[in-house]
Amino acid sequence: MKGTLSKKLLKFIIPLFSIPLFIMIVFYHSFLMTVVEKGTENVSRDSLVRLNSVIEKTANSQTNLSNYLIQEEDFHYFPMLTIIDKDFNIIADIQKINIGKKYHKYNQELQKYIKEVLKSQNIDVIHWQKMQLMVKPLLNSKNEIIAFTINDYSDFFNKKIITIDQTFFYILFIVIFVIFIGIIFTIIFAYQITHNINLFIDSTKIIATGDLSHQVNISSNDELDILANYFNNMVKKLKLMDDKIKNFNNQLKFRIDEEVKKNREKDKKMIYQSRLAQMGEMLSMIAHQWRQPLNAISSTCVHLTIKAQLDKANSEFVMKESENISKFVQHLSSTIDDFRDFFKTNKKLQNTNFTELLTAVLGIIESSVISKNIELIKDLRFEGKFKTYPNEIKQVILNLIKNAEDILLEKKIKKPFIKISTFKEGENYILEVSDNGGGVPDAVVEKIFDPYFSTKLKLDGTGLGLYMSKTIIEEHCGGKITVSNSKDGAVFKISL
Amino acid sequence: MKKNFYLFGVLLLGVVIFSLIDFNVDGFDFLKFQVSKYYFQSWIAMAGAVFSLIMSITIFIIYKKSDLISLKFISISFLLISSAYGVIGYHTSYCKICSDLSLCGASHTYPNYFIVIALVIFVLGILLVNLNKNLRFLKLFSYGLIFATLLLMIILFLSLEFMETPDITNYILINLNLQGFTFVFPLVFIGFAFFYMRSIYRVTNSIILIFVLIFVSFIPQAYHIFICDECQSMECSEFYIFSGFLIFLAVGLFIYSMSLELDKKDALE
Ligand SMILES: Nc1ncnc2c1ncn2[C@@H]1O[C@H](COP(=O)(O)OP(=O)(O)OP(=O)(O)O)[C@@H](O)[C@H]1O
Ligand SMILES: [Mg+2]
Numbered sequence: 001m002k003g004t005l006s007k008k009l010l011k012f013i014i015p016l017f018s019i020p021l022f023i024m025i026v027f028y029h030s031f032l033m034t035v036v037e038k039g040t041e042n043v044s045r046d047s048l049v050r051l052n053s054v055i056e057k058t059a060n061s062q063t064n065l066s067n068y069l070i071q072e073e074d075f076h077y078f079p080m081l082t083i084i085d086k087d088f089n090i091i092a093d094i095q096k097i098n099i100g101k102k103y104h105k106y107n108q109e110l111q112k113y114i115k116e117v118l119k120s121q122n123i124d125v126i127h128w129q130k131m132q133l134m135v136k137p138l139l140n141s142k143n144e145i146i147a148f149t150i151n152d153y154s155d156f157f158n159k160k161i162i163t164i165d166q167t168f169f170y171i172l173f174i175v176i177f178v179i180f181i182g183i184i185f186t187i188i189f190a191y192q193i194t195h196n197i198n199l200f201i202d203s204t205k206i207i208a209t210g211d212l213s214h215q216v217n218i219s220s221n222d223e224l225d226i227l228a229n230y231f232n233n234m235v236k237k238l239k240l241m242d243d244k245i246k247n248f249n250n251q252l253k254f255r256i257d258e259e260v261k262k263n264r265e266k267d268k269k270m271i272y273q274s275r276l277a278q279m280g281e282m283l284s285m286i287a288h289q290w291r292q293p294l295n296a297i298s299s300t301c302v303h304l305t306i307k308a309q310l311d312k313a314n315s316e317f318v319m320k321e322s323e324n325i326s327k328f329v330q331h332l333s334s335t336i337d338d339f340r341d342f343f344k345t346n347k348k349l350q351n352t353n354f355t356e357l358l359t360a361v362l363g364i365i366e367s368s369v370i371s372k373n374i375e376l377i378k379d380l381r382f383e384g385k386f387k388t389y390p391n392e393i394k395q396v397i398l399n400l401i402k403n404a405e406d407i408l409l410e411k412k413i414k415k416p417f418i419k420i421s422t423f424k425e426g427e428n429y430i431l432e433v434s435d436n437g438g439g440v441p442d443a444v445v446e447k448i449f450d451p452y453f454s455t456k457l458k459l460d461g462t463g464l465g466l467y468m469s470k471t472i473i474e475e476h477c478g479g480k481i482t483v484s485n486s487k488d489g490a491v492f493k494i495s496l
Numbered sequence: 497m498k499k500n501f502y503l504f505g506v507l508l509l510g511v512v513i514f515s516l517i518d519f520n521v522d523g524f525d526f527l528k529f530q531v532s533k534y535y536f537q538s539w540i541a542m543a544g545a546v547f548s549l550i551m552s553i554t555i556f557i558i559y560k561k562s563d564l565i566s567l568k569f570i571s572i573s574f575l576l577i578s579s580a581y582g583v584i585g586y587h588t589s590y591c592k593i594c595s596d597l598s599l600c601g602a603s604h605t606y607p608n609y610f611i612v613i614a615l616v617i618f619v620l621g622i623l624l625v626n627l628n629k630n631l632r633f634l635k636l637f638s639y640g641l642i643f644a645t646l647l648l649m650i651i652l653f654l655s656l657e658f659m660e661t662p663d664i665t666n667y668i669l670i671n672l673n674l675q676g677f678t679f680v681f682p683l684v685f686i687g688f689a690f691f692y693m694r695s696i697y698r699v700t701n702s703i704i705l706i707f708v709l710i711f712v713s714f715i716p717q718a719y720h721i722f723i724c725d726e727c728q729s730m731e732c733s734e735f736y737i738f739s740g741f742l743i744f745l746a747v748g749l750f751i752y753s754m755s756l757e758l759d760k761k762d763a764l765e
Binding site: 170173187195 | 540641
């Protein structure tokens with residue numbers, strides 16, 4: 001029998017029926033004892049009457065009493081009898097005779113007396129009780145005592161006890177057999193219970209694997225049956241719910257897909273938007289960038305015109321000036337190249353360093369920053385090469401510088417500066433853009449990387465700059481971008 | 497298993513031979529029906545006969561419904577034990593010497609219950625193993641067992657009213673009655689079968705218990721027949737060895753059906 005349930009049942013049930021049986025045995029034993037005692041008394045009364053008639057007969061016919069008694073088969077049962085007369089002379093010494101308790105009172109007195117007499121004859125009686133000695137008077141027809149019988153009935157008594165023991169043994173056998181049958185029944189019972197429970201467990205195992213169409217099949221007409229019914233109902237409902245959830249899930253999935261699609265479109269739009277904004281900004285930067293070479297070109301042209309009007313424009317001079325012009329034009333076109341490069345997204349990792357990146361960015365933005373009287377401090381302590389996507393990083397740097405410029409202008413800081421520093425921190429390459437614009441207010445510091453978060457309502461901020469930067473650094477380049485406030489202002493830290 | 501049953505046949509022949517060698521009935525007339533006095537031991541034997549008969553019928557019904565061959569042999573085993581108890585019961589109902597509970601009758605009636613118990617355990621085992629998905633037969637078996645046990649208890653308790661308890665007889669115990677081999681040969685057979693089975697199959701605790709029970713049941717019977725002078729000189733031992741013969745057959749069938757079951761188990765594994 002496997003399982004602890006059946007063992008528990010056995011442990012419970014076996015004492016339950018063996019203890020009452022044991023008690024029953026004890027009662028039976030005491031009952032047997034009383035029965036035996038009663039039986040003994042009855043038998044002895046009968047035989048005493050017979051003994052009286054025997055004595056009378058022998059008194060009349062003068063036959064030997066002892067001989068007569070030995071012939072009587074009825075006394076077969078009772079061993080050892082001594083008959084004495086009133087003067088304690090032994091009349092007869094018989095091996096088999098009856099006893100009784102009727103003359104109990106006489107007995108005790110007589111026993112005392114006989115004990116003394118026996119002692120005087122140097123016969124030692126050690127223990128009356130143990131010897132089961134019994135003394136009874138024998139009466140004649142006139143009810144006079146003519147003799148006494150002294151009987152050691154211990155042998156007889158032992159025999160009766162043996163019978164009791166054996167009957168007791170017999171009952172014990174019954175009890176043991178019944179206990180055995182009880183154990184068998186308990187096993188059957190336990191098996192019947194655990195059988196259904198095991199069926200149940202098997203079914204639940206199947207259901208647990210996800211087969212909700214499975215049903216528990218138990219026909220036991222008991223609580224387990226009810227349980228199985230409820231369980232089946234539960235599983236049915238679960239199945240309904242499961243179906244609903246599946247349905248719902250499908251709908252949800254569909255909706256999410258749609259939303260994701262929408263979001264992607266939105267994102268696309270967003271990127272497009274921010275690019276447009278950036279382009280606008282950059283155009284204004286390019287305007288700054290171009291101002292100086294354009295001025296130079298125009299002044300060269302003026303110079304050329306004047307010289308030509310004065311007829312002093314020799315070919316040497318024209319050559320020199322046109323060379324100057326073409327130099328300026330080259331500068332212009334290189335600015336345009338930079339600008340164009342900016343929006344080419346390069347899918348390939350390229351070997352580069354921070355200096356290269358900064359040169360490209362500053363090529364576009366430097367003039368515009370300087371024209372606003374903002375000092376640009378470069379602190380480049382790390383010149384090593386590494387692999388990254390240069391155009392994307394450029395966009396981020398541009399964004400950060402632009403943000404710093406914005407805040408410096410907005411707050412009208414005196415002696416404004418933007419500091420760009422690069423260094424190595426452990427395994428990471430760090431580029432920091434800091435300013436003295438007073439920093440990001442604590443209330444918004446959590447949100448500045450969120451899309452569409454901007455404090456620049458008047459300036460038409462889209463709020464996408466930092467969001468895009470974060471996306472680029474963290475999702476494309478596998479780096480990190482964080483912000484902190486120094487005593488002067490905000491410090492944006494890119495770590496690659 | 498075949499070897500085992502050749503041995504069984506030889507030993508059975510030995511039983512017949514040895515019981516004929518020491519055949520001694522002191523002029524007892526087997527054809528004359530003895531007047532029953534319902535002495536002590538006859539009640540136990542009677543209860544055993546009724547119990548075994550009911551179990552035999554129950555198991556036969558289960559066999560008819562389930563088609564388990566091994567149950568057929570168990571049913572016959574029970575029937576043989578029932579008749580063996582019948583023989584003992586008849587003898588102890590009139591024989592004052594045998595039925596005083598101290599030696600002769602008691603050394604046959606009680607031990608045979610061990611075999612009954614072993615059979616019941618075995619049948620339960622068969623039902624639990626084979627009818628895994630069917631509780632119907634288990635129920636039938638338990639009804640049979642309840643009925644048989646009830647009858648047994650009724651008989652035994654009634655017996656307290658009606659039985660005669662004769663005096664203790666002082667037996668003369670020094671004797672060598674070769675008919676005692678009736679109970680020794682089964683011991684040999686069982687021992688051989690056990691070790692043979694253990695070498696072939698995986699023997700579980702319950703099978704060991706069954707073997708021990710059968711083994712134990714034969715020892716007091718053999719002892720009594722070997723040494724009891726009264727039984728030797730009178731017709732008592734002839735009754736006992738006839739019952740022993742029947743029980744030997746029953747045990748043979750029992751072992752056979754057990755080997756069938758173990759074979760099947762092996763095939764499953
Ligand atoms: N250097 C800085 N010092 C203080 N606050 C800053 C700084 N850089 C950004 N911020 C704050 O973070 C906000 C979000 O910046 P983000 O670049 O995402 O958008 P924006 O600059 O407002 O708009 P856009 O970039 O389109 O012009 C800004 O509105 C500003 O409040
Ligand atoms: Mg910005």
